[in-house]
Amino acid sequence: MAxxxxxxxxxxxxxxxxxxxxxxYTRDNTLVTQDGLIKPATNNFTSANLTGGSNATIDELVNxxxxxxxxxxxxxxxxxxxxxxxxxxxVDNTNKHExxxxxxxxxxxxxxxxxxxxxxxxxxxxxxxxxxxxxxxxQIQAPPHIINDFNxxxxxxxxxxxxxxxxxxxxxxxLNSNSNFLDQQSSTIDxxxxxxxxxxxxxxxxxxxxxxxxxxxxxxxxxxxxxVGNGEESTVDANKQQATGDAKDVTVDKWINExxxxxxxxxxxxxxxxxxxxxxxxxxxxxxxxxxxxxHLMDNGDSYSEYKFAKTNTFLEHSNPFEEGLKRLxxxxxxxAVLLFEAAVxxxxxxxxxxxxxxxxxxxxxxxxxxxxxxxxxxxxDPKNLQAYITLSSCYANELLTNEALDSLRKxxxxxxxxxxxxxxxxxxxxxxxxxxxxxxxxxxxxxLFLQAVSLSNNPSDIDSDLQVCLGVLFHLPGDYDxxxxxxxxxxxxxxxxxxLWNKLGAALANGGQSEKAVDAYYHALxxxxxxxxxxxxxGISCFNLSAYKQAVEHFLTALKQQSDGIGPQGTHVQxxxxxxxxxxxxxxxxxxxxxEQSVINKDLTKLLDEFHIE
Amino acid sequence: xxxxxxxxxxxxxAEINKRADSQPGLIKKINAVIVxxxxxxxxxxxxxxxxxxxxxxxEGKPKEGTTAQVTITVDDNDFVDLASGKxxxxxxxxxxxxxxxxxxxxxxxxxxxxxxxxxL
Numbered sequence: 155m156a157x158x159x160x161x162x163x164x165x166x167x168x169x170x171x172x173x174x175x176x177x178x179y180t181r182d183n184t185l186v187t188q189d190g191l192i193k194p195a196t197n198n199f200t201s202a203n204l205t206g207g208s209n210a211t212i213d214e215l216v217n218x219x220x221x222x223x224x225x226x227x228x229x230x231x232x233x234x235x236x237x238x239x240x241x242x243x244x245v246d247n248t249n250k251h252e253x254x255x256x257x258x259x260x261x262x263x264x265x266x267x268x269x270x271x272x273x274x275x276x277x278x279x280x281x282x283x284x285x286x287x288x289x290x291x292x293q294i295q296a297p298p299h300i301i302n303d304f305n306x307x308x309x310x311x312x313x314x315x316x317x318x319x320x321x322x323x324x325x326x327x328x329l330n331s332n333s334n335f336l337d338q339q340s341s342t343i344d345x346x347x348x349x350x351x352x353x354x355x356x357x358x359x360x361x362x363x364x365x366x367x368x369x370x371x372x373x374x375x376x377x378x379x380x381x382v383g384n385g386e387e388s389t390v391d392a393n394k395q396q397a398t399g400d401a402k403d404v405t406v407d408k409w410i411n412e413x414x415x416x417x418x419x420x421x422x423x424x425x426x427x428x429x430x431x432x433x434x435x436x437x438x439x440x441x442x443x444x445x446x447x448x449x450h451l452m453d454n455g456d457s458y459s460e461y462k463f464a465k466t467n468t469f470l471e472h473s474n475p476f477e478e479g480l481k482r483l484x485x486x487x488x489x490x491a492v493l494l495f496e497a498a499v500x501x502x503x504x505x506x507x508x509x510x511x512x513x514x515x516x517x518x519x520x521x522x523x524x525x526x527x528x529x530x531x532x533x534x535x536d537p538k539n540l541q542a543y544i545t546l547s548s549c550y551a552n553e554l555l556t557n558e559a560l561d562s563l564r565k566x567x568x569x570x571x572x573x574x575x576x577x578x579x580x581x582x583x584x585x586x587x588x589x590x591x592x593x594x595x596x597x598x599x600x601x602x603l604f605l606q607a608v609s610l611s612n613n614p615s616d617i618d619s620d621l622q623v624c625l626g627v628l629f630h631l632p633g634d635y636d637x638x639x640x641x642x643x644x645x646x647x648x649x650x651x652x653x654x655l656w657n658k659l660g661a662a663l664a665n666g667g668q669s670e671k672a673v674d675a676y677y678h679a680l681x682x683x684x685x686x687x688x689x690x691x692x693x694g695i696s697c698f699n700l701s702a703y704k705q706a707v708e709h710f711l712t713a714l715k716q717q718s719d720g721i722g723p724q725g726t727h728v729q730x731x732x733x734x735x736x737x738x739x740x741x742x743x744x745x746x747x748x749x750x751e752q753s754v755i756n757k758d759l760t761k762l763l764d765e766f767h768i769e
Numbered sequence: 770x771x772x773x774x775x776x777x778x779x780x781x782x783a784e785i786n787k788r789a790d791s792q793p794g795l796i797k798k799i800n801a802v803i804v805x806x807x808x809x810x811x812x813x814x815x816x817x818x819x820x821x822x823x824x825x826x827x828e829g830k831p832k833e834g835t836t837a838q839v840t841i842t843v844d845d846n847d848f849v850d851l852a853s854g855k856x857x858x859x860x861x862x863x864x865x866x867x868x869x870x871x872x873x874x875x876x877x878x879x880x881x882x883x884x885x886x887x888x889l
Contacts, residue, residue, distance in 0.1 A: 661887035
């Protein structure tokens with residue numbers, strides 16, 4: 155236990171103790187690259203603490219998925235399953251990493267339960283703190299079939315109800331050696347399961363009985379025990395596992411078969427789903443969710459249907475605003491680029507690229523509302539515009555329009571020649587026009603599809619950064635910030651000069667509580683693109699989160715200044731982002747400067763700039 | 770020891786209301802009815818309802834005719850961490866300190882109430 159303290163004390167996401175693990179990991183026979191070599195990190199972003207597995211970060215990611223993710227409540231089902239799986243595999247002894255990871259997250263659990271320890275520093279208190287988090291300097295090539303592992307445990311810990319209906323279906327573990335792990339008593343969960351746990355156990359038990367689990371397995375006994383309500387001291391600690399290897403091949407093939415069976419058994423699946431959903435009593439809205447989603451979309455449709463142009467635009471008379479806009483964009487003059495693109499579309503309303511760039515640039519300008527308008531116009535004209543969809547998905551994500559974001563991601567996939575076949579391979583789908591019954595269905599399906607897409611790439615050095623971005627946005631939606639950051643990190647390694655990617659990385663890190671790393675990423679973005687208003691705004695937010703209020707204010711003011719510089723001589727404050735003003739107000743509040751509050755309310759930028767010596 | 774009637778959550782919710790006031794539409798963006806059951810010493814002390822459809826936040830259980838789509842049960846101390854941005858919901862959830870009944874993805878939107886979201 156004590157030996158694991160280093161693992162525990164350093165939060166997941168930092169690399170120190172886990173670097174040791176990476177040694178094991180790279181020796182794993184099943185995890186070599188195609189040419190038999192583990193590629194060393196070719197890019198050096200150590201300053202940003204973003205070293206890394208240039209090629210296989212997503213694979214680590216994928217690898218991570220097949221591991222059980224921390225259970226949301228006291229019943230550590232997934233821990234049990236890990237233990238079972240580990241107990242099974244006796245193939246490769248070098249995979250100690252696996253159970254060490256398992257140990258780590260299980261211990262993090264049990265520590266919390268047994269000691270409510272303060273071992274989890276709040277700084278990195280993010281979603282996957284209890285999740286095995288691969289160090290970013292791994293290079294692993296996961297065999298494609300590992301992706302299928304993921305499907306089994308794809309329900310992240312953020313979706314508790316899924317466990318009850320999903321997990322046992324797709325497994326066919328042989329539980330011959332689970333006695334090993336059940337015997338581990340080195341750490342225990344709180345004795346006495348609460349009702350939720352018992353119910354969960356009962357659900358699982360009933361599902362177990364339907365599956366191919368061997369009739370008399372200790373696992374099943376265990377579950378029965380719990381179902382009956384025995385507050386049993388059990389452990390999920392696979393610490394002293396004999397079995398270490400992660401065979402994957404044998405078991406996974408079984409799982410693949412299981413899963414494809416499951417896939418073809420949609421009605422069963424749906425039944426389970428709806429019964430599980432029904433279990434969530436007193437939650438159903440009067441209006442079925444499908445309709446409420448539609449209505450929501452319609453409501454939003456109104457606010458995003460018409461683009462509101464700047465009232466005064468000195469570029470309206472420009473002879474070739476689009477070209478000029480591109481030049482300005484190149485020169486990182488975002489604000490003027492916006493005006494130029496606006497002029498371009500006002501001149502020629504069916505100019506697809508002008509709408510596209512207007513959308514992208516407005517998003518960089520911290521104006522997601524207009525960005526969404528513009529991008530929607532773009533896809534109206536060009537329904538196969540991948541860049542528009544990908545940008546739309548991040549804008550929708552920022553605006554918390556989850557369903558719309560999922561929809562855009564799906565459209566990206568569907569219109570992408572490289573991956574659209576994945577959609578057609580699937581069992582018959584409701585079309586995207588039909589409203590989804592629940593967010594989660596769409597989310598999980600997309601997760602699966604994107605991971606399949608990632609696995610399509612045979613060459614580890616061939617990173618599709620757009621795909622990584624999509625995956626990152628996808629994970630960002632339910633709050634899986636660590637995974638999102640991993641994806642963006644991978645994308646950035648493929649395209650280190652793309653400021654937008656650095657910003658996304660920063661945002662995912664920041665939202666996950668890793669403010670310092672976020673700041674680093676933002677600096678990269680701003681070095682590449684000094685006029686990147688959004689990155690500067692984000693930087694201000696991270697300073698704020700780090701309690702550096704004065705710096706936050708300075709960054710916000712700089713961003714506002716950049717925005718106001720782009721306005722013609724008449725300069726109203728219409729073009730400045732409300733978000734930035736609002737956050738500025740909060741930051742100034744923290745500075746205890748009541749004298750400035752009036753200036754903020756009046757949006758007296760000049761005075762504020764003067765006050766903070768920003769020229 | 771008399772019961773401390775003033776939950777820290779009360780103060781926290783007041784802050785949230787302030788933030789919501791400065792950003793109209795913030796609560797509406799959540800677009801769901803979320804109920805917080807704040808506990809102390811294991812017992813539910815008070816509830817707050819965030820009505821994303823109406824854009825309001827008030828103390829107490831949902832009003833007549835409103836159904837909660839998500840119910841979150843959390844201890845007063847943990848709620849304060851959550852609201853101040855020190856902890857985030859998924860991690861509390863993973864530790865079992867926060868119980869969620871209902872559509873968890875909707876609950877995720879709450880983070881915007883508690884701290885400034887960085888933009889992708």
